[in-house]
Amino acid sequence: MNNKIITSGIPDSEFIRGKVPITKEEVRVITLSKLRLQADDVLLDIGAGTGSISIEAARLLSSGRVVAVEHNAEAVGLIRQNVQKFGVGNLQLVEGSAPEVLAGVSGITKAVVGGTGGHLTKVLEWLDANLPVGGRVVANAVTLGTLNGLEKFFRERGYVSVEIVQVAISRFEPVSKHLMIKANTPVFVVTAEKSLTHNPSPKERGDFDSIIGLTSPNFI
DSSP: OOTTOOSSOOOGGGSOOTTSOOOOHHHHHHHHHHHTOOTTOEEEEESOTTSHHHHHHHHHOSSOEEEEEEOOHHHHHHHHHHHHHHTOOSEEEEESOTTGGGTTOOOOOEEEEOOOTTOHHHHHHHHHHHSOTTOEEEEEEOSHHHHHHHHHHHHHTTOEEEEEEEEOOEEEEEETTEEEEEEOOOEEEEEEEOOSOSOOOHHHHTOGGGSTTTTOTTOO
16 A cells, blocks of 8 residues: 555555454545544544554544554554554554543543443443543444444433434446446444533434434334
């Protein structure tokens, strides 16, 4: 890969992957854009996987840094390899499960949430206690349970600028002499911003109740 390229969207094939799931290129680009990173941000990446989001973010944060948290041993090894491959020096790797291993982490301004190992609420509680007002959280969900958990938490805590976007990517791949469409698993990209007040208007909050069925007791 040409390291002079500054735009987001490193091809998936450039990352050392093993058997660990990777945030696909297109989803990664959207996730990074929703974070609205500034050069001096401190980004916390929970469930960093292969490190694809962390590494892309580290390349953008010229005077900031990334804290990547990952509990899977294979993934930790892959992050180390990818950090070395892409030559990023502003990425701190924290091994273990969040939020237990976050005791020494401070100064974060933005957060991206991937896998939480079943501890979504505890992770969000930690972020709520440690993010500054205006701090942004971007979470990627592939199950309705996770999506509902995110929606409920941000709504009840009064987060603003809340947005849910479904990303469904398909690629054409050669099969024999033909091109076949191969669909990736749809991903919900959920964005929220910590507010000074815990009682924002429905419009400021994102008006979740207007999303048909999402908060209905008959949804599940």
